[in-house]
Amino acid sequence: MGGKVNTELAQAAQQLTVSTKVFPLLFLALGSISTLATVWVFAAGDSGYSVGILGKLSVAGALCLLGTFALYLFQLNRTLSHSIAESREQDLRLKKLGKAVTKSGCAIAILDGRGSVEYINQQFEETTGYSMQEIIENGMQILHPKIYVNGHLVPIKRTEWLQDAWANEVQTTRKDGSVSWASVSVSVVDNHELPLASGADPEPSSSGKTQGYVVSAIDISELKNLNHEMQRLALNDELTGLANRRLFVDRLEMQLRVSRREKNSIALLFLDLDKFKRINDTLGHDAGDQLLITVAERLKRCVRANDTVARFGGDEFVVLLTDITDPLSVTHIAQLILASLKQPITLNQHEIIVSTSIGITLAPTDGLEAESLVKNADLALYRAKDQGRDCYHYFTEELNAQAIRQLVLEQELRLALNTNQFSLAFQPQFDFKQGRLISVEALLRWNHPSQGMVFPNDFVTVAEETGLIVPIGNWVLRNACKQIRQLQVVTGRNIKVAVNLSMRQFHDEQLEDNIAQALQYSGLKAKYLELEVTESMLMGDVDMVVARLTRLKSTGVSIAIDDFGSGYSSLSYLRKLPVDVLKVDRAFVRDIPEQLHDMEITAAVIAVAHKLGLKVVAEGVENIDQRDFLMINRCDYAQGFFFSRPLSYTGLNEFMQRNECRQKFELSIYPPEDIAGQSGSESWLSTLPSNTTSH
Ligand SMILES: Nc1nc2c(ncn2[C@@H]2O[C@@H]3COP(=O)(O)O[C@H]4[C@@H](O)[C@H](n5cnc6c(=O)[nH]c(N)nc65)O[C@@H]4COP(=O)(O)O[C@H]3[C@H]2O)c(=O)[nH]1
Structure with a gap:
């Protein structure tokens, strides 16, 4: 809009320039015609006739001159009224724009060409809790802005975001210390975008020198929290807060990449509580839930902080142990888990003791794919259960062969049913x-x-x-x-x-x-x-x-x-x-x-x-x-x-x-x-x- 106003002003200025150039030329032309006529009349020698003609010509010249002058004044008046109307209109537009910025629901900040804050609007103050003075004095860094880079929150470098069309989701810290999220976009203001002085030519965009920045931000904290909650629900088990299957498989895949790169081992432990259904059925679902929560807490205590404990659903838990240097440490953790879960738990005033069965598989020894490792651990778990529960069992190739035999058997059974x-x-x-x-x-x-x-x-x-x-x-x-x-x-x-x-x-x-x-x-x-x-x-x-x-x-x-x-x-x-x-x-x-x-x-x-x-x-x-x-x-x-x-x-x-x-x-x-x-x-x-x- 600003550009259009500038163009119109330039046109009006040009018209005025043209009018002021035309008037002296007209005046000169008419003056010259009347002088030539006078010389010609004198040369003719007929003074009476000449004076008469001359007089008429002078009157005609004077009339022309007056007419032209009047015309010029009329034109000048029209141009001026037009300019005044336009400048009023522009003034109004600027006022409207100013109001829009001040009262905007977006937080808006205007920075000079060097990145120093010149102005923030009301919404900016409300969102951040800082006054305009505080922001002007301390700059944007007082908000500790951070963005996600490769999945990690990192502080934004000043040079990084002060550029045209920069847009990102930014985490900031309010004055009260609380964290908020905003969707931020930055626009550069070049000098050609500023209102033009009369008669100035607009410069091409490329050569425009940065005069300042307009930063606008919309508070998306609620959306972000909602998103975060949805993500938590999608990736974590609601009851125990542990990782769910999706998150676990993601982490397993990531750890498999790391272990390939760093040439170390990881272990996957698949657990199933023995006779959980019976506890659930006899003591009720609330007691069952409480038991699962207790088991989750105990499992977390058995492993290091960078290991992952997940719940796949029901009474199935999975543990991912990373960076294993000594294979014996896996056995040690399995034993620790068995012992820890066997400690009595009080549910509904009943003291109960649960045992668990554990299937263990190692990568890269037993496999390199997340899916096959989970399957291996599951097979080993079944073997642990077959062996009387309350024990752990490592995956072996024989277990795999047995699983394949079962698959064949399943297909043969289908055929048997259809072929009598x-x-x-x-x-x-x-x-x-x-x-x-x-x-x-x-x-x-x-x-x-x-x-x-x-x-x-x-x-x-x-x-x-x-x-x-x-x-x-x-x-x-x-x-x-x-x-x-x-x-x-x-x-x-x-x-x-x-x-x-x-x-x-x-x-x-x-x-x-x-x-x-x-x-x-x-x-x-x-x-x-x-x-x-x-x-x-x-x-x-x-x-x-x-x-x-x-x-x-x-x-x-x-x-x-x-x-x-x-x-x-x-x-x-x-x-x-x-x-x-x-x-x-x-x-x-x-x-x-x-x-x-x-x-x-x-x-x-x-x-x-x-x-x-x-x-x-x-x-x-x-x-x-x-x-x-x-x-x-x-x-x-x-x-x-x-x-x-x-x-x-x-x-x-x-x-x-x-x-x-x-x-x-x-x-x-x-x-x-x-x-x-x-x-x-x-x-x-x-x-x-x-x-x-x-x-
Ligand atoms: N869902 C389903 N399951 C089925 C079906 N047919 C058999 N079964 C299951 O398979 C088990 C073994 O059946 P079996 O080999 O015929 O073996 C039979 C029979 O041959 C065997 N048996 C009978 N008398 C004696 C005996 O004196 N000594 C010994 N050692 N075994 C005996 O004991 C088993 C008795 O059967 P159960 O205890 O019921 O045990 C049965 C039953 O649980 C079926 O149509 N559907």
Whole structure:
């Protein structure tokens, strides 16, 4: 705008110059014409005529002269009025500009060509807390301005920012010592931008000499704080304040670059609290949170300030140890962590002790990529857990090979499901009182194209981890119901079938629908289907478990607890659960009669289960002593190699046909009141075949 005003002023000045040059020329021309006319008249010699002409010419000249003068005055007046109007307008504009600067919401400072402050506006004073006088006297450096350079806050050099179009986010310190942030921009004022003196020519921009600087700043402290908070939330774990996975991986990548450059090692420790879920479920989430906070604090105390402790979520923590010179120091820190976390923690007035498992990997020895190192440490952690928890384990190539094998297994399992490679084996369960087969347990088999028969213990864990167990489990459910219903029709006997549920299936919201569909599709009545859940699946929030079991039972099926005794549930906990059958874990039956302790436990479990109105199945009965012990202790049902190995559908059919008459006979020799003290005696059971085509 200033430039336009200057141009207009220059034009007016030029007009005035032109007018003042034209007037004397006109005057001279007219004077010359009248003089020439007079000379010519005198030369002609006719004085009377000449005087007359001369007089007329003189009058004409005088009139012309007057006219021209009047015209000149008119022109001059117009130019002057125009200039006055323009200068008023410019004055007004300048006033407006001045007001805009003084009252601006931006903090504005005007500096002279040497960078000394000449003026700051009201907003500048309010934002910084300094008066104009203080800023003029001390300069901008009193604000301790800093900017980010390569991720670090550094003071701004004076020469750095006093240049045209400089713009940056600047951190300053207010008079009260608080820190603020401003978005600052600088404009240079050249001399050609200043109002021009009358008649002066505007100079080209390049040759303009710096007359001063205008610095304008907008306070962005709030925005910056918000940004900082968002960044904190994005990079830090909200609960513990530790780095989160993103920040950790960033730091890991940075440290990998440093370690490559400086040729030193780093270590990554992956931690998982043992049985954290149980603490969370029993003491509540607030206690769980408190525990995680305490663990975070303890971990920080175990490492140096420049090491990183992060929380990946849940109860997973990761520690990055840098600049390792002695590999033993990593073991030492792992031991320190194990010991530190094992110190008692008070939660909700309960003193608890947590242990942890740690997986360790080293770079560059085990890998050079952040992603693979995290994976390595995770694999090593799994191995530490497998080894009984509360310990650390280093990553090895064997672990890696095992992980690859699992990946292959996962792909093979998917193929197996789509190409019908699964089949079922059925292991009979006998009723001691009736002396007959009353039920079978359906057991999954995988007919691997190259490895032959594969047993569930070799693939169920991977199927569970990958979630494939859900479709595989549904396949088992449908086929078990279908084949047993078929067998019921063929043999005319309404035997039951027990199907194993996996953890994932148990929590699958579709399970009830899948059960209903399997029953409907097969025509099997719900009362002939039993679901086996393991003790470990029932751990946790008792109300939730009861609700889940109640929903399952509403489909009409019965529920058995498999491997009872291997977990941590008490018999009093059991009382609350709507279950029908207890299966005593094979581990207790195995050492009967050698282990007195196991015999006592088994007898106690049977007695209490009966008190709770539950039936008891003993698993893994392999010999006559075990059978007799169980009979004497009034166990209801038995299953094991002593009676029959798992059989194919055809094998089971044959088995049932063969034993029909014998079972009738055996019924009569088993009056419950006669069995006390009969351990080791011969009975109908010893006549059952212990060798049949097994599956
Ligand atoms: N040493 C010994 N073993 C005996 C004896 N009697 C039976 N067994 C074996 O013990 C296992 C009994 O099944 P489980 O405890 O439910 O244990 C099962 C069950 O937890 C799981 N499983 C089997 N089928 C399925 C299934 O369809 N779904 C799920 N989720 N898991 C299954 O795999 C486990 C192992 O199954 P299998 O290899 O078929 O092994 C079977 C069976 O062959 C005995 O007298 N001595």
